[in-house]
Amino acid sequence: xxxxxxxxxxxxxxxxxxxxxxxxxxxxxxxxxxxxxxxxxxxxxxxxxxxxxxxxxxxxxxxxxxxxxxxxxxxxxxxxxxxxxxxxxxxxxxxxxxxxxxxxxxxxxxxxxxxxxxxxxxxxxxxxxxxxxxxxxxxxxxxxxxxxxxxxxxxxxxxxxxxxxxxxxxxxxxxxxxxxxxxxxxxxxxxxxxxxxxxxxxxxxxxxxxxxxxxxxxxxxxxxxxxxxxxxxxxxxxxxxxxxxxxxxxxxxxxxxxxxxxxxxxxxxxxxxxxxxxxxxxxxxxxxxxxxxxxxxxxxxxxxxxxxxxxxxxxxxxxxxxxxxxxxxxxxxxxxxxxxxxxxxxxxxxxxxxxxxxxxxxxxxxxxxxxxxxxxxxxxxxxxxxxxxxxxxxxxxxxxxxxxxxxxxxxxxxxxxxxxxxxxxxxxxxxxxxxxxxxxxxxxxxxxxxxxxxxxxxxxxxxxxxxxxxxxxxxxxxxxxxxxxxxxxxxxxxxxxxxxxxx
Amino acid sequence: xxxxxxxxxxxxxxxxxxxxxxxxxxxxxxxxxxxxxxxxxxxxxxxxxxxxxxxxxxxxxxxxxxxxxxxxxxxxxxxxxxxxxxxxxxxxxxxxxxxxxxxxxxxxxxxxxxxxxxxxxxxxxxxxxxxxxxxxxxxxxxxxxxxxxxxxxxxxxxxxxxxxxxxxxxxxxxxxxxxxxxxxxxxxxxxxxxxxxxxxxxxxxxxxxxxxxxxxxxxxxxxxxxxxxxxxxxxxxxxxxxxxxxxxxxxxxxxxxxxxxxxxxxxxxxxxxxxxxxxxxxxxxxxxxxxxxxxxxxxxxxxxxxxxxxxxxxxxxxxxxxxxxxxxxxxxxxxxxxxxxxxxxxxxxxxxxxxxxxxxxxxxxxxxxxxxxxxxxxxxxxxxxxxxxxxxxxxxxxxxxxxxxxxxxxxxxxxxxxxxxxxxxxxxxxxxxxxxxxxxxxxxxxxxxxxxxxxx
Numbered sequence: 004x005x006x007x008x009x010x011x012x013x014x015x016x017x018x019x020x021x022x023x024x025x026x027x028x029x030x031x032x033x034x035x036x037x038x039x040x041x042x043x044x045x046x047x048x049x050x051x052x053x054x055x056x057x058x059x060x061x062x063x064x065x066x067x068x069x070x071x072x073x074x075x076x077x078x079x080x081x082x083x084x085x086x087x088x089x090x091x092x093x094x095x096x097x098x099x100x101x102x103x104x105x106x107x108x109x110x111x112x113x114x115x116x117x118x119x120x121x122x123x124x125x126x127x128x129x130x131x132x133x134x135x136x137x138x139x140x141x142x143x144x145x146x147x148x149x150x151x152x153x154x155x156x157x158x159x160x161x162x163x164x165x166x167x168x169x170x171x172x173x174x175x176x177x178x179x180x181x182x183x184x185x186x187x188x189x190x191x192x193x194x195x196x197x198x199x200x201x202x203x204x205x206x207x208x209x210x211x212x213x214x215x216x217x218x219x220x221x222x223x224x225x226x227x228x229x230x231x232x233x234x235x236x237x238x239x240x241x242x243x244x245x246x247x248x249x250x251x252x253x254x255x256x257x258x259x260x261x262x263x264x265x266x267x268x269x270x271x272x273x274x275x276x277x278x279x280x281x282x283x284x285x286x287x288x289x290x291x292x293x294x295x296x297x298x299x300x301x302x303x304x305x306x307x308x309x310x311x312x313x314x315x316x317x318x319x320x321x322x323x324x325x326x327x328x329x330x331x332x333x334x335x336x337x338x339x340x341x342x343x344x345x346x347x348x349x350x351x352x353x354x355x356x357x358x359x360x361x362x363x364x365x366x367x368x369x370x371x372x373x374x375x376x377x378x379x380x381x382x383x384x385x386x387x388x389x390x391x392x393x394x395x396x397x398x399x400x401x402x403x404x405x406x407x408x409x410x411x412x413x414x415x416x417x418x419x420x421x422x423x424x425x426x427x428x429x430x431x432x433x434x435x436x437x438x439x440x441x442x443x444x445x446x447x448x449x450x451x452x453x454x455x456x457x458x459x460x461x462x463x464x465x466x467x468x469x470x471x472x473x474x475x476x477x478x479x480x481x482x483x484x485x486x487x488x489x490x491x492x493x494x495x496x497x498x499x500x501x502x503x504x505x506x
Numbered sequence: 507x508x509x510x511x512x513x514x515x516x517x518x519x520x521x522x523x524x525x526x527x528x529x530x531x532x533x534x535x536x537x538x539x540x541x542x543x544x545x546x547x548x549x550x551x552x553x554x555x556x557x558x559x560x561x562x563x564x565x566x567x568x569x570x571x572x573x574x575x576x577x578x579x580x581x582x583x584x585x586x587x588x589x590x591x592x593x594x595x596x597x598x599x600x601x602x603x604x605x606x607x608x609x610x611x612x613x614x615x616x617x618x619x620x621x622x623x624x625x626x627x628x629x630x631x632x633x634x635x636x637x638x639x640x641x642x643x644x645x646x647x648x649x650x651x652x653x654x655x656x657x658x659x660x661x662x663x664x665x666x667x668x669x670x671x672x673x674x675x676x677x678x679x680x681x682x683x684x685x686x687x688x689x690x691x692x693x694x695x696x697x698x699x700x701x702x703x704x705x706x707x708x709x710x711x712x713x714x715x716x717x718x719x720x721x722x723x724x725x726x727x728x729x730x731x732x733x734x735x736x737x738x739x740x741x742x743x744x745x746x747x748x749x750x751x752x753x754x755x756x757x758x759x760x761x762x763x764x765x766x767x768x769x770x771x772x773x774x775x776x777x778x779x780x781x782x783x784x785x786x787x788x789x790x791x792x793x794x795x796x797x798x799x800x801x802x803x804x805x806x807x808x809x810x811x812x813x814x815x816x817x818x819x820x821x822x823x824x825x826x827x828x829x830x831x832x833x834x835x836x837x838x839x840x841x842x843x844x845x846x847x848x849x850x851x852x853x854x855x856x857x858x859x860x861x862x863x864x865x866x867x868x869x870x871x872x873x874x875x876x877x878x879x880x881x882x883x884x885x886x887x888x889x890x891x892x893x894x895x896x897x898x899x900x901x902x903x904x905x906x907x908x909x910x911x912x913x914x915x916x917x918x919x920x921x922x923x924x925x926x927x928x929x930x931x932x933x934x935x936x937x938x939x940x941x942x943x944x945x946x947x948x949x950x951x952x953x954x955x956x957x958x959x960x961x962x
Binding site for chain 1 (some may be wrong): 579580582583587590791794799801802804807809810811869
């Protein structure tokens with residue numbers, strides 16, 4: 004991060020903090036909007052102009068729709084949103100298909116998409132849909148512009164909805180210790196996920212030994228285990244990167260008492276593909292569900308074949324949202340098929356009444372879901388279709404499982420982080436259960452046997468109740484040591500931009 | 507049975523149950539009219555009781571509360587740091603036990619270890635590992651330091667700190683050649699069988715009848731005066747050579763570059779400070795840097811950061827050198843050259859007295875001469891010349907000595923020795939590959955193989 008970035012961010016934070024304490028709603032919204040536009044203008048004044056034009060256009064479309072709700076007006080609004088998105092996001096990919104050096108290719112290279120356009124365009128569309136479906140949303144122009152540009156979420160989401168944001172923009176929130184504490188914790192958690200775990204997974208323990216090298220530097224010759232670990236590793240990399248980023252922005256907004264929608268909810272613990280899609284990039288998957296799948300599926304619900312088809316179409320759109328690449332389309336299509344097969348499997352299970360012990364069934368279901376999701380990430384990350392195909396071939400070739408093409412550290416690191424994630428998640432759940440048992444024992448107000456778990460529960464409770472009394476010194480100490488080390492090394496953090504800023 | 511579930515809770519007063527030792531008061535927020543203080547009570551310390559009307563008492567209680575908050579935070583910081591330090595110490599202990607030392611050491615050193623020459627040499631990894639292990643220096647009378655004894659597969663050093671020359675037969679009637687110099691003559695970058703003395707041994711053994719004994723008295727960071735003292739110590743113990751080779755000037759140049767004075771040892775200031783018991787004050791930051799916690803964070807940060815391109819190494823101007831002391835390069839180089847030539851004269855006088863033949867060689871340098879450099883060597887040259895003060899001084903010293911060399915019968919410059927070689931010879935600004943040592947040894951051999959160099 005450059006000095007000017009820190010300067011801009013400081014001013015943005017200051018404006019937000021000042022605005023947050025203002026008693027007048029309008030003044031507060033003006034300061035929030037000023038902070039948001041300043042934040043966005045840092046990526047380019049031109050981009051800010053596009054965002055403002057889009058906000059004005061959507062607001063006018065919304066007003067027109069409210070005056071008379073017609074499908075044609077909605078379609079005009081949709082088209083006006085999708086045309087700029089198509090121009091900035093999909094046209095360059097198509098133009099670059101031409102020969103290098105041709106005018107089409109050069110033009111494609113020159114078109115740069117405004118940061119976060121996919122996210123705020125979808126926010127604008129959701130507003131139009133909400134008006135069309137006669138939701139009770141009536142923002143002022145100022146409020147709508149703030150909704151479109153709200154600085155914590157403008158760059159890479161989460162994709163917000165006006166009905167949940169509008170009341171928060173309108174109410175004065177007092178300084179709340181819970182918001183401050185939870186927001187700070189989530190921010191710190193995000194920093195650790197994004198700048199430590201994702202960074203290490205991406206670059207590897209030694210240069211050229213990470214996930215990025217496994218996809219970008221190897222031209223072929225992957226073994227079966229290599230591909231599995233690359234898929235699993237990339238899944239975790241994407242999760243730590245995007246969920247870490249989401250934690251950071253949700254945390255910052257929460258400090259200022261604004262609750263943004265959640266984006267991830269322990270997706271790798273999902274036991275079915277359907278559950279996975281209610282936990283992974285939730286703000287987008289719910290958007291697709293609410294504004295694409297549900298309306299279209301409902302329209303043709305009398306045909307039994309229609310919902311599965313709509314599901315596949317919706318998931319393909321989900322993949323396409325990430326960019327104009329065949330691999331993204333195949334990624335969406337793949338997940339659409341997996342969801343349809345899962346539904347069919349559920350129906351068959353009911354018919355044949357297959358019985359397994361509950362825990363065994365849940366474990367097998369989790370394993371299958373985790374495996375399928377991890378394979379799907381190969382499509383998502385592969386540089387082209389040929390690479391994706393070559394990698395999948397290795398997965399389905401038994402002989403390839405005896406061949407290991409990646410450096411030794413790659414296997415150790417990727418499997419350690421993947422297993423570590425599950426161990427930490429399970430450990431955290433265990434601590435919470437001990438604490439709950441302790442609370443239960445306390446609430447019964449009787450002398451419990453000095454059971455080991457109760458003592459641990461008491462310790463966990465003690466530390467949780469006084470979280471900042473030990474976390475603040477620990478973080479301060481760590482931060483001081485990190486700054487000292489960086490000063491001594493004359494080093495800068497090798498920040499890899501959040502992956503989703505590319506979409 | 508009713509009552510508190512744990513005895514330790516039953517014994518606590520309500521005040522003690524709070525984290526800060528204060529009790530909660532519902533009216534405390536209303537009592538404070540200052541928003542900042544109100545926030546302080548609610549956010550920083552929700553347990554402080556300041557429910558009093560008196561402003562003086564309120565301030566007093568606030569001070570007490572503030573003191574408690576700070577004290578608890580500081581105590582917690584110390585406890586957490588102590589725990590972290592213990593944990594990291596454990597981590598390092600475990601890491602030491604489970605990791606192989608070769609993996610720890612190889613590849614973490616200077617760029618010369620990664621020079622392409624070594625990638626095809628199967629001994630290279632082991633050599634650089636042993637090189638690190640063998641770097642321990644011990645005090646040695648009159649000259650200051652020599653390496654500690656070491657026995658490896660590529661480096662072997664005896665009890666006197668002398669590096670082994672394979673094949674040397676130092677029996678009574680052997681033809682003795684003593685080589686003196688700094689790290690380049692010692693053989694940095696070369697295994698025992700690839701040093702200049704080892705190549706001389708092989709060459710002389712082929713050319714001469716009878717036993718040949720080449721002894722490598724060179725040592726890293728020596729100046730010529732230390733070489734002369736090493737010779738004196740051999741003569742005093744009646745160990746007289748047939749030929750004495752002096753292959754050094756880099757040490758004298760670097761020592762003068764550091765201290766601004768000619769005729770001193772390298773790292774003079776540090777050595778003087780040690781001897782005089784002068785110490786840089788040990789600051790809190792120095793102490794922190796010596797902790798295991800710092801080392802662990804340093805290791806992890808090293809994995810997650812890159813060097814700041816705008817603030818790499820300190821520029822030569824920031825270093826304390828002869829130039830920053832305001833000493834003129836021409837004056838200093840003349841003084842170094844004069845010292846060098848006086849040493850030549852002393853050795854020559856000793857040679858007449860003891861009956862051996864002395865030779866002085868000016869070692870080659872990547873920045874001097876006209877060798878067609880490989881791309882790797884060009885990078886080394888660029889790196890060497892980036893320290894302009896050192897480069898200017900080295901050039902001036904070589905020119906000054908070369909001007910006088912015609913008056914000195916056994917003084918030779920090897921600056922242009924690699925001019926005919928296209929292949930990679932250098933591993934850094936001052937050290938060469940074993941192939942380079944072979945070329946240098948052949949050139950030295952040509953010069954010492956005259957009838958007059960036979961045993962007196």
